[in-house]
Amino acid sequence: MAVKLYSSYAGGGGHPVLSGTAGALIALLDAVLINGYGLKTVDSIVVASSVATMTINSGHSFEVGNTALIAGATPSGLNGEKKILTVSSSQVTFDATGISDGTATGTITAKVSPLGWLKPFSGTNLAAYTSADSGSYGMYLRVDDTGTLDARVVGYEAMTDVNTGTGAFPTGTQLSGGMYAGKSSLANSTSRNWVLVGDERFFYLWVECNVASAGLMWAFGDLVSYTSTDLWCATLSAQGSSQVAYAGQWSTECVSYSANAAQPYMPRAAYGQPGSVKTSRVGGMMWNTGGASGAAGYTSNMLKFPNSTDNAVMVTHVHMAMSGSGLRGRYPGLFHCPQDLTGSGYNHRDRLPSMTDAPGRVGLMMRHGGPAFGVGANTVIDITGPWR
Template identity: 40%
Template sequence: MPADTTVKYFHSGLTGAPVLSGTAGALINVLDACLVNGFAVSAVASLVVAGGVATATVSAGHSAEVGSVVLVSGATPSGLNGEKKVLTVGGGNTTLTFDATGIADQTATGSISLKLAGAGWVKAFSGTNLAAYKSGNVAATACLLRVDDTGGKTARCVGYETMTAISTGAGPFPTSVQRSGGTWWTKSTVADGSARPWVLVADDRTVYLLTTYHPTYPAGGAIMAFGDLAPVKSGDAWSCVLSGYASDKSAAAPGDNNDYATMALVTGELYLARPYTAVGGSAVAYKAFPLLVPSASTTITSGQGPMPYPNGPDSGLYLTPLNIFETVFNALRGVSPGIWCTPQLLPLGLFSSGAKIAAADNLLARDLRVVPVGAGTAGTFAFFDTTGPWR
């Protein structure tokens, strides 16, 4: 069976990746490239199929790494076109391979190119350093993410149930009463063109963004999210969530209750499009993940829980889903897809940013990418399933 290609993993270290900085429009450039357009177009010198595996030679080099999803176009036979998950990468990034099951051994013809594929979102509306993004999946809630990137160090984000223009929409979450101007997404400590590392993981309905915005803390960062949950109730049309920060934290050290990988029984910066009753507008939510041992704490970041690491009997690493609860009713609305947390106490430096692990002890046969969260002064990590699909 061909590998799933619905999950896309990007980071600022990829050749040709857009630069995130403290300048207006920089975040939109990252979101455009990763969610919508893809990036790093490369001409393919040859594309050869042998034994059900296609090998692309890119003389000038390409930007993909193992596990990346590339979009191939211009090839004959047509079965070689479309999204492909990269199996191997050759020295100097001049070759890559992908599954070509069912295609006879041959050398493809045509003017062939490839690029890192976008995550399948649509840029529904735009303005000067303004953008509104919407899932391209017809099964999605159809809520939109409006990004106001006119500032330098931060952007302001609001979810909408519907929009008819870049500054006209209905059903905002948060509302202007809950958070005037929207929640904050942090880009940089300074309003200049200094590049800041970032990681973006998405499928075509949910996106997670981590920005290493503070150069004093290069081993962590702020983690934000927007998109559809995997709801507990089938057909929940309003189970779209937006997370961010309650204020401009660009001058502060990373790490607080609003980090998306932190469970906290507090009113954090987390909003759902509507309550589960579907009556009324924006509903405040909170995050939680199961604890495998009792704990009196209500605020725990993934990797700083009460369960020992490694687990004694099997030396195991155990991961849990990130559950989203509606605050007023303490009602479980759903699971945030693709992201996993741990209730274990992990040591500082256990994983480097972007580390790939083949599986956790209770999550077998799933490739996971590790992303440090917070200031990087403790073993706080979020884990992202890059095998897919998330739903």
């Protein structure tokens, strides 16, 4: 399954704008999950030595790691989804192995490729999304984006319209109105930076609601299950209350911080008994119960960077734990770092070309700590894939 990267940081504009206004989150999710964005007419594509250079003189919305969706080119092998290798203000490159050197013909267009999900139901500032993948567990994400600072989100096992569903997680009793997906600390149209990484069955959305280069992150979709018989191994991991105004933002609501102020919910227990269950996260044997990924002061026995034997960044998978019954699955493509990365030189959105437990994968550093955690507080998302 293809892993795709999206963000507001790409030059050239054209990306969806997230702000503290009603409907802004749905507009972002529509663009990323369903439609793609940044459609441009291509001036030329030139292939040389198995690398295609695409020129868009009017500017573009791509960054390294994005997936472009190209159409209208001859030879036809240049069409379809292409992972972006390099970027400049007017050019991008991608792999063109098997295509002869030369200049493409045709009326060519390119845009940032959508993640490929479905939006079966919608209303005024309301939407429901679900995976289009045939192997998915088929859960729905309902987004109520009628508010300004936060949207409210609920997972469902099934839905018949945007306001009607069964098998809610969390239930109204567990958290009335649903979980919180932060947009901005200000109820206005000021844009906020965001990053979304996902595949056909799961996505993470990081949002810079308040503090520069430190954000809240939430997630939805199918976990990587530890058994083929668990048909409910999905989660909505978001905030249990609004955190957009907090000056020391952290990603408690998702996976970066191990204290369970966050509330990950799953639709059922692994054996199928109906009823939403609140769960917790475990970051392998190295995760202290109060440790923030990459942050100083993780524990009195903090692992230092770099690791003395191999100079590596140490990471561990993040697992979903059920009280009294052990580990049920893990978050796809997400890693927790038990080292103190303060002073390591790694910053928000830096790329890690090599990680323990993730050989051959490029990791994206995602900052989650405000002043309380320091600059080292980063969680790591695999942007290479596949996650499954």
